[in-house]
Amino acid sequence: MLLSWLAAATVLERPGRRRARSALKFLRFDPGSCCFPSPLVSPLPETPAWPSPARWSTPPARYSSANHFRHFTRGRYALREAFRLAGIGRHGVLLAPAYHCVTMLDPALALAADIHLYPLQADLSPDQAALESLLASIQKPVKALLATHYFGIAQDFSHLKAWCIDHDIALIEDCSHVLLTERFRASGTGIHGHFVTASPYKFFACADGGLLYAADAQRLDPVATTPAPLIEELRGLKNAVERSRGRKLPSGSSPSIDERLEFLSARKLDLGKDPLIDRDGPSSLFSVAAATTSSLRSSRFVVDHSSIDDNIRRRRENYQRWLRTVAAVPNCHALFPMLPADCTPYMFPLHIDHPNPHFHWLKHLGVPIWRWDEMASSTCAISLDYRLHLLHLPCHQALTESQMDWMTAAFEKTLRHVAKGVQ
Template identity: 65%
Template structure:
């Protein structure tokens, strides 16, 4: 497969000054009422625990019979870890186009399927950034064609005890990544409403040493540096310095590979998540988590509303939604992405991506920033990140008027 890949090594970006994932526990407030409407009570038989969502996906791909003769339909906008487990099985992958709101383009999907000659075994559908989509039509489309729908809830708050409204109800298999929502060292969940589908899915438990190592990582991460109050005043002078000097923008390259990326470890395929991770997920407050995420997301929406050179992808947060990150489209990744990275703003971007004809995926690869809004962010960190973004996107670019 042909992949576009951005190699940042010539840029020597510093470590992000704020954690991209929750790195400290948020304790439940005794006064808050629990949101029982969205809790679901399935027994353990419906779940298998892996160390990451990618290995849960791998198990799902295997269970639906994906092999070198079978095809996976995957969304054109993706993280490589969504494709890695299919590549590990030697399967063929066809990418289906998405619309600007990241919902599947159903017309293009029909057209794509009409051109595929090999048996299509599965379709992966993703709820991006915690915004739950309605996959009921897609589910019918899959059922009519005997294609297994795998629902990707990796960006959704979906655990053994809680499922965000409307999520995890259409897929034959559902996959989520609890470590993206809770301060734990690992966690990838595989769920099937028909528990018998998981009868042959087995995992091996972590060793005691791995358990201790996991707890140590969590403790280390919780001691993350926090921007000091005075730091906002330094942003302008740093931007002046960066914009005055010639920039090194990194290499955008094309590579050909049929093997999984380095983010996929064959040895972790059937490994169970740490008991400590499951304990954290089971004992953290979901309500505080959702509320803090929503507040931080709204903070980003307000802070970027009048800023030039950028647009929020989802400026309106649906009711009850537990956002994963704040997706922001920027007009000029060169130089804005680079300046933000040099300031130490925490950003993820899916800049390694398999090539497709989807214009949205091609555009979002370098233009869509994933910014943290998790529950462990402090007001000071939010103020610093939004100030850094505001100042960067307003900063004059040499030679551009």
Template identity: 40%
Template sequence: MPEYQRFDAVACEFPRPRAPLFPSLRLADLSFGGSGTVAPALIDGTAVRHFARGRYAMHAAYLAAGIGPGTALLAPSYHCRTMIDPALALGGTVLFYEVDSDLTPRVDSIRALLAPRDHGIKALVLPHYFGFEQPPALLAAVMAVCRHHGLMFIEDCSHAWQVAAKRAQGAQANADHVLMASPYKFFGCEDGGVLWANPALFPITPPARPGLLREAKAFTSAWSRNRAARVDATEAVPRDPALRGQDIVERHDQPSPLYERAMENKNSLALSRWVMRRTLLAPLIERRRQHYRQWLEAVAGARGGQALMHDLPDDCAPYMFPITIAEPDPVFYQLKQAGMPIFRWDDMAVSSCTVARNYRLHLLHLPCHQGLTSQQMAWMTALVAKALA
């Protein structure tokens, strides 16, 4: 039975973030005619399925791969729980391959896990972390291993819509290769999970569409999230707070509370798909890149942390800014108490990978999306720079 290490922040009484982790709907981001939007084939067609969240698109991919009781999924040791939840929901087990410090997969670790004749592994999932495409040579090597062992190759583009746009056509033509993405992390939409795969892998009945009440609530929520909190870049870093969270070790074979079985076959909102079709891509991508460069400049030379990915490739639309910090205690607590929006994968299956064990608490995900205002970016970069000085 797998073991998990989970950070419980209940005792910390962290305030609500003062800037949004994800983009929200803005009319300025939309086009009502002309070019510059997503290719229609990426949103519509027999090779595309929409779900309420990426985790449920992943469920459909795992199901197509044959994951179930007595079988296993190969997943990276550094992972979000929602990446492995669908396999557990299907009754399968998960084995973890190691990653290097740049979050590239260790092919020797994958081969070692596949060495036993009775491994029962049906699929391998490989993420493109933070919007950065995995190196082509490594992708080719992993795909070759999957073909040799008869595994389905699943590319997790939850962080990387532009990578999915580039690679989806290849998945649609093959029965052993699928891609999935989480549009709400890229577009200003309320929900969404997309799966691109050979139509033969899809069930005959498509996911159920949301009702009018859910659509209406989503529309109201989309506009209410546009209200930006007031921030001041001259604010000092809060003193070391007295309250601390705790690490909890658990053993079970069930999905996390983030996974709702009732949502497995639910479609995304019509509003979300409309936003995807209408969004202008070039300004969205450039704004993300501009914010990423601001982060790089802000933490350059910081003693208490450094950017995980220093180079921003020309074709990269970054999802978040990943930064490793030397001292999670007290820096993480100070930033959270200040209202800094932070993701951190601190609820993770325990593995032998030293990189994953270290990054669990030391790797922070900081927002750089297109919906952030210049004031919010100035406040966040100044606060983090002060905390790491």
């Protein structure tokens, strides 16, 4: 048989039996001393967009039957199961993209596996030639390759899948940034991976949600999850109600964006720290105890009953709005200036020329920005550059017109603001 994952499926790492492996070094931006305020707008949707009540009893049809899916609280735990089923562990190596967030590697670190990072091209597609020479240099059996559709922009993984099959490697298709649920799958995604993982909580106003999908449902037979206790269900509902009240933008009496920028540019910035650290286990964002708990029923209800059409439409509109805004702004460029048809964006990735001071000013203004500034170090020049220069800006469906107005204005003014001592 071409792939022998099921034989390895029941192998779980036992605590205390870690063997020495090539430890990864992580670059970790530590903003502790910067005193950034909380963002004034939520980076993820917090208010559900319900369809008309008449449709609540009949959610849209599934694209595949329920036995092709397993539910987790986060995508990272779905990844852990995919890695485990693929044979990742002390004896099986993972190939992972050099541009990543820590939760993409945590599951493999939790399985005590060796991870080798493969380089990416500027559009975040795998560098196939570099992948080939990387594979040739690895002594141990390579069991899986993780490939990501970043920011919801579908990559064509058909060649990668053929390459994986030729080398007896499981392709794990990371759809964490893709609109993928039991009932909907964004075009061109979730079709190539032997295992597919997703993070519905990034697309819907729900407390949690991670999904593992396999086109061959038998591959999921060894995966068992436990339902969340009732107290967690109740806590999830309470949090959902609290979060749906939303956050407040600065009122008319608060200092304006221009005044804040004048103030910020007149003082010396604390730039935080950016050390290189060793790590041979998962980060604090990974909980072994939560690894096999299934997502809350209330979260699945929200995913199943929210309006997919509105979700897609609003996200696309907000993405286009960001594109129009940044087209005329200096010191930055959109990573994907064309939004492909059929694509539902997760966030708007924007490359900035001068993280110091622009990233810092934006954070001080309260603009919701994510950036993967904690990343395992590699030889990939693109990932090294994107770690500090690539900002992830929200474009989700729950953003109001005034929130978009405020964020785009804050962005435009900040990037235009004349910086003294830009590095």
